[in-house]
Amino acid sequence: MTPLGETLATQGVHTLIAQFTDVHGVAKGKFVPLAHLDTLLNEGAGFAGPSIWGTGLPRTGPRSEYYGRGDAPTARALPWMPGYARIVCDGFVAGEPFDACPRQVLRGQVARLAERGWTLRTGIEPEFFLLRRTAHGLAAADADDGLDKPSYDLKTLPRQRDFLKQLSDGLTACGLDVFQIDHEDAHGQYELNFHHADALTSADHLMLFKMAAHAIAEQHGSLFSMMPKPFANQPGSGMHFHVSLWEGASCVENDHFIAGVLQHSAALCALAAPTVNSYKRLVVGESLSGTSWAPAYVAHGPNNRTALVRTLPGRFEWRLPDASANPYLATAGLIAAGLDGVDRKLPLGPACTDDLFKLTLAEIRTRGIAVLPQSLSEATDALAADEVICSALGDTLSGEFIRLKREEWTAYARHVSAWETARYATAF
Numbered sequence: 001m002t003p004l005g006e007t008l009a010t011q012g013v014h015t016l017i018a019q020f021t022d023v024h025g026v027a028k029g030k031f032v033p034l035a036h037l038d039t040l041l042n043e044g045a046g047f048a049g050p051s052i053w054g055t056g057l058p059r060t061g062p063r064s065e066y067y068g069r070g071d072a073p074t075a076r077a078l079p080w081m082p083g084y085a086r087i088v089c090d091g092f093v094a095g096e097p098f099d100a101c102p103r104q105v106l107r108g109q110v111a112r113l114a115e116r117g118w119t120l121r122t123g124i125e126p127e128f129f130l131l132r133r134t135a136h137g138l139a140a141a142d143a144d145d146g147l148d149k150p151s152y153d154l155k156t157l158p159r160q161r162d163f164l165k166q167l168s169d170g171l172t173a174c175g176l177d178v179f180q181i182d183h184e185d186a187h188g189q190y191e192l193n194f195h196h197a198d199a200l201t202s203a204d205h206l207m208l209f210k211m212a213a214h215a216i217a218e219q220h221g222s223l224f225s226m227m228p229k230p231f232a233n234q235p236g237s238g239m240h241f242h243v244s245l246w247e248g249a250s251c252v253e254n255d256h257f258i259a260g261v262l263q264h265s266a267a268l269c270a271l272a273a274p275t276v277n278s279y280k281r282l283v284v285g286e287s288l289s290g291t292s293w294a295p296a297y298v299a300h301g302p303n304n305r306t307a308l309v310r311t312l313p314g315r316f317e318w319r320l321p322d323a324s325a326n327p328y329l330a331t332a333g334l335i336a337a338g339l340d341g342v343d344r345k346l347p348l349g350p351a352c353t354d355d356l357f358k359l360t361l362a363e364i365r366t367r368g369i370a371v372l373p374q375s376l377s378e379a380t381d382a383l384a385a386d387e388v389i390c391s392a393l394g395d396t397l398s399g400e401f402i403r404l405k406r407e408e409w410t411a412y413a414r415h416v417s418a419w420e421t422a423r424y425a426t427a428f
């Protein structure tokens, strides 16, 4: 056995979780007995390609097989699942890196940065809900806490301390540096922060966070959810990215990069806010939940949380992504957009210091501030029209992504909701 296999064995590991991420940002994989680690690292675990969302692989022939090949340094024993270790896999087809694997797509964009001697560091901030099942469906864990504004509340946060402590300890044991956990603006909504890392590692960390939170919440009798907006009258869950560009140990000036991110924001919406539900968070004007802190305005400003990009010394916060985003694809799109801004030396417009949530839509427009797409359909069309972002995703993935998102939109649009029957059934 390799030294890695021996180390894992001494940690009590008997089974590997060979994990990859599908186009929707969902963790998928297989159990592989530790004795087969070498095959997992050299060849990969085989999967029926067309059974995985977004691969576009055929049902027959050599290209029907998708291999998840383990990336050795990512192997970690999981304290919340004794005996199991997670290892992140890259997609391979017919012995070659698979161009529609989200992790390979991100690797491609990271390589473009590396050609310039740059690295991108991201700190991804997941917000999430803890839910419970009731006779009437799903409710927030603390739906009846009686608070008008649960943000940072120290009566409600401690109620979840056993879950949060196990989650934080588990992630820390896996190498994430967890530094803050809080109660967010909605009932039963929390945020857990871990230290930033290079773009690929951060995306891997975010997926590990999701896997851990799902499993540990279940052990505590709750349901963990990164649905962007589970309740119309409560704020939704963002997944903000703190972004910095580096050349060795020095920060790279990032004005053109930010200008590119703003310029491509309509297309980036499809990657960063990829569900029908995402657009109930990202609303222009009044939301049913009041101020939601979700940015619908294409602007940037120093420490301005009402703008899409909040600038901070040496970094910026990209506030567009929500909790349903695939971290690999959102980051890949971000890099492609930023590099386009750098290549074209796009000027960064004036910084905005206003509270944009206080301005009317007419005032926003007078200032020349664009608003984000207001539906998955609009965002998908914007992505389809954006050659820079589509080419970063590659033909297969962009084609599959756009096809799946259009199907998702149509399925939603054809659905007759309870809101419609309440409003129309007796009205006409």
Ligand code: GLU
Binding pocket: 127, 184, 185, 235, 236, 237, 238, 239, 281, 292, 293, 294, 295, 305, 319
């Ligand atoms: N929940 C807000 C969002 O959907 C963000 C709140 C915050 O800034 O922490 O983006």
Ligand code: MG
Binding pocket: 127, 184, 191
């Ligand atoms: Mg937050």
